Amino acid sequence: MSEQLIVPTMAELIAEGKTPDILFWVGSAGSYDDRAKKITKAFVKILNKAKVNFAVLGTEESATGDLAKRAGNEFLFQMQAVMNIEVLNAYNVKRIVTCDPHSFNCIKNEYPGLGGTYEVLHHTQFIKELITTNKLKINESSFKDKRITFHDPCYLGRANSEYNAPRDVLKTLNATLLEMKRNKATALCCGAGGAQMFKEPEKGDKDINELRTEDALETKPDIIATGCPYCMTMMSDGVKVKEKENEIKVMDVAELIASSQNL
Amino acid sequence: MNYLPNILFAIILIAGIGYFARNVKKLFRNIKLGKDKDINDNKSQRWKNMAMIALGQSKMVKRPVSGFFHIIVYVGFVIINIEVLEIIIDGLFGTHRIGLSILPESLYGFLIGTFEVLAALVFIAVIIFWIRRNVIKLKRFMSSEMSGWPKNDGNIILYFEMVLMTLFLVMNATDTSFQALDSGNIISQYIAPLFSGLSENSLHLVERSSWWLHIVGILIFLNYLYYSKHLHILLAFPNTYYGKLTPKGQFPNNDAVTKEVKLMMDPDADPYAVPAEDEADVPPAKFGASDVQDLSWLNLLNAYSCTECGRCTSECPANLTGKKLSPRKIMMDTRDRLEEVGKNIDANNGVFVDDGKQLLNDYITTEELWACTSCNACVEACPISIDPLNIIMEMRNYLVMEQSAAPMELNNMMTNIENNGAPWPYNQMDRLNWKDE
Ligand code: SF4
Numbered sequence: 109m110s111e112q113l114i115v116p117t118m119a120e121l122i123a124e125g126k127t128p129d130i131l132f133w134v135g136s137a138g139s140y141d142d143r144a145k146k147i148t149k150a151f152v153k154i155l156n157k158a159k160v161n162f163a164v165l166g167t168e169e170s171a172t173g174d175l176a177k178r179a180g181n182e183f184l185f186q187m188q189a190v191m192n193i194e195v196l197n198a199y200n201v202k203r204i205v206t207c208d209p210h211s212f213n214c215i216k217n218e219y220p221g222l223g224g225t226y227e228v229l230h231h232t233q234f235i236k237e238l239i240t241t242n243k244l245k246i247n248e249s250s251f252k253d254k255r256i257t258f259h260d261p262c263y264l265g266r267a268n269s270e271y272n273a274p275r276d277v278l279k280t281l282n283a284t285l286l287e288m289k290r291n292k293a294t295a296l297c298c299g300a301g302g303a304q305m306f307k308e309p310e311k312g313d314k315d316i317n318e319l320r321t322e323d324a325l326e327t328k329p330d331i332i333a334t335g336c337p338y339c340m341t342m343m344s345d346g347v348k349v350k351e352k353e354n355e356i357k358v359m360d361v362a363e364l365i366a367s368s369q370n371l
Numbered sequence: 372m373n374y375l376p377n378i379l380f381a382i383i384l385i386a387g388i389g390y391f392a393r394n395v396k397k398l399f400r401n402i403k404l405g406k407d408k409d410i411n412d413n414k415s416q417r418w419k420n421m422a423m424i425a426l427g428q429s430k431m432v433k434r435p436v437s438g439f440f441h442i443i444v445y446v447g448f449v450i451i452n453i454e455v456l457e458i459i460i461d462g463l464f465g466t467h468r469i470g471l472s473i474l475p476e477s478l479y480g481f482l483i484g485t486f487e488v489l490a491a492l493v494f495i496a497v498i499i500f501w502i503r504r505n506v507i508k509l510k511r512f513m514s515s516e517m518s519g520w521p522k523n524d525g526n527i528i529l530y531f532e533m534v535l536m537t538l539f540l541v542m543n544a545t546d547t548s549f550q551a552l553d554s555g556n557i558i559s560q561y562i563a564p565l566f567s568g569l570s571e572n573s574l575h576l577v578e579r580s581s582w583w584l585h586i587v588g589i590l591i592f593l594n595y596l597y598y599s600k601h602l603h604i605l606l607a608f609p610n611t612y613y614g615k616l617t618p619k620g621q622f623p624n625n626d627a628v629t630k631e632v633k634l635m636m637d638p639d640a641d642p643y644a645v646p647a648e649d650e651a652d653v654p655p656a657k658f659g660a661s662d663v664q665d666l667s668w669l670n671l672l673n674a675y676s677c678t679e680c681g682r683c684t685s686e687c688p689a690n691l692t693g694k695k696l697s698p699r700k701i702m703m704d705t706r707d708r709l710e711e712v713g714k715n716i717d718a719n720n721g722v723f724v725d726d727g728k729q730l731l732n733d734y735i736t737t738e739e740l741w742a743c744t745s746c747n748a749c750v751e752a753c754p755i756s757i758d759p760l761n762i763i764m765e766m767r768n769y770l771v772m773e774q775s776a777a778p779m780e781l782n783n784m785m786t787n788i789e790n791n792g793a794p795w796p797y798n799q800m801d802r803l804n805w806k807d808e
């Protein structure tokens with residue numbers, strides 16, 4: 109690691125009498141899952157590089173409740189939501205960014221009805237904003253001429269109609285962007301959604317992530333890009349099942365940007 | 372003068388429309404068995420959606436081949452039915468082609484000519500649809516839920532349309548005075564020679580028979596709708612009007628749950644408080660859905676509107692990988708069960724008598740429900756804004772909140788969230804550890 113990451117918590121900033129411009133919602137996967145933590149760190153490097161005045165909740169953050177809701181436990185969801193909203197409102201949070209489309213969708217769409225209204229951004233939207241406002245300059249990229257295909261996370265794409273931000277960010281890499289046959293509104297799920305990530309799949313003739321990986325492999329990519337920690341797990345496993353892990357990397361958009369700029 | 376045909380016609384017309392009205396009433400009653408759901412917002416957006424999606428078929432053309440032919444059948448069907456107006460007036464008043472005495476001959480010819488061309492196009496399109504279902508055997512028409520009645524239903528509709536279009540053209544072809552006009556017989560002039568060997572009388576007989584069969588056929592078809600997926604030709608309109616406007620990922624929050632959660636989180640609330648007088652009688656709300664009455668009226672309207680086209684299922688990741696889940700089947704099961712409940716009510720003087728069955732398990736299994744990834748592909752694919760995912764989620768709510776019947780791994784995951792605020796058994800105090808790792 110080149111430099112120490114600067115990750116102030118809300119509590120620290122407030123104690124110093126400062127207010128951050130944006131809250132980075134790390135999410136459970138981004139906090140605990142080994143692969144997803146790398147995405148979290150890559151994104152923080154970008155935030156640090158662009159000198160964004162942000163904070164995290166740290167130990168005051170708790171699961172959004174999204175998983176509980178999709179699993180059918182509305183009760184647990186609302187308990188989590190109300191708890192989180194209390195914390196967020198106490199800190200007077202206005203703007204939130206997260207690398208997890210599930211948290212993004214849940215906080216953006218389902219928290220307002222319970223008293224928590226914020227402007228919520230997916231990290232690809234925020235990175236795009238940093239680039240267009242010149243806060244983040246993309247120099248010569250190490251991914252020039254690499255073949256990259258983007259897998260749309262359901263909860264970013266179909267669920268919230270955001271198809272462009274991740275693609276616009278990827279375009280700055282000067283790579284060859286390839287679309288899978290099922291893309292954007294008709295993209296195939298990676299198989300993790302609806303709490304499937306946490307259980308064995310039902311009986312069938314194939315795992316969903318395998319089918320989606322086949323979609324990706326058809327484009328003959330060097331890199332499969334995505335924007336969701338759960339898609340990351342699913343696609344990485346899929347690539348392993350196809351024994352392609354030595355040729356094809358699965359990377360988050362934030363990781364691609366960070367590593368192209370040697371962050 | 373002989374009024375017998377007029378009277379006969381009036382009786383058939385009244386019977387046909389009367390029976391249809393009865394079915395429509397039943398349809399309304401059944402849909403209203405669902406729970407209340409207030410949809411009063413954004414009227415202008417809703418009208419726009421209806422105009423675009425139902426009237427404008429904007430989602431049909433996402434699949435260009437079926438979309439194109441569907442538009443032909445749809446436009447043809449709607450426009451040709453203008454002719455029914457003339458048939459009804461002729462039938463009731465004993466006139467013949469009343470249009471000719473009202474409209475200028477050239478306009479009448481233009482109208483009938485248009486109908487004829489459309490009828491021929493509809494005929495061709497319907498044949499292509501039939502081939503797709505029965506010869507090419509497109510995969511989405513071959514799933515397990517499409518055997519038996521649904522398969523026959525699909526074909527019966529096509530036969531109906533073939534016969535109706537044929538009758539319309541034959542009726543024109545054998546109408547000697549109309550052929551003599553030589554205006555508007557664009558297609559039928561080529562059919563007329565087929566009948567050239569017939570005497571004047573027989574020709575007239577064929578013409579009259581076609582005329583009667585045509586109108587009777589239309590009335591039968593009208594009454595067939597209620598029993599068929601073809602109901603979508605009417606219900607697609609309200610269904611697209613009431614379709615979801617919020618982002619697809621936004622699942623509704625359950626208000627009854629909100630009340631309880633607020634109570635639990637409120638430090639001032641007295642947990643031992645006796646419920647207020649008026650609240651005591653109200654049975655505790657049932658969370659989620661195990662039967663059709665627990666679903667919203669919109670879910671039930673969705674079920675009646677479903678065309679069984681299978682576009683949803685053909686995009687469903689679970690179904691594509693061989694799981695039992697099929698969003699189309701979710702809709703068909705909901706409708707079948709609703710019909711069963713409706714018949715039960717009819718048979719028991721207007722009240723539902725417990726039949727020991729429900730939507731859950733007897734129709735939709737938990738295996739199907741747990742296979743869903745909540746990816747919204749089905750919702751996106753549906754050409755008439757049906758939301759199968761909402762029914763799946765309602766039923767999951769029931770399974771988890773009323774029966775604690777989630778798969779074990781999910782229960783573990785939820786216990787973790789409850790205890791440590793994360794789906795894994797990690798300590799909440801370690802949530803920021805990644806920073807220094
Ligand atoms: S939301 Fe569920 S039922 Fe609908 S397509 Fe996705 S997995 Fe299938």
Ligand code: SF4
Binds near residue numbers: 681683699754759
């Ligand atoms: S729900 Fe929609 S897409 Fe699915 S079969 Fe019915 S009409 Fe077709």
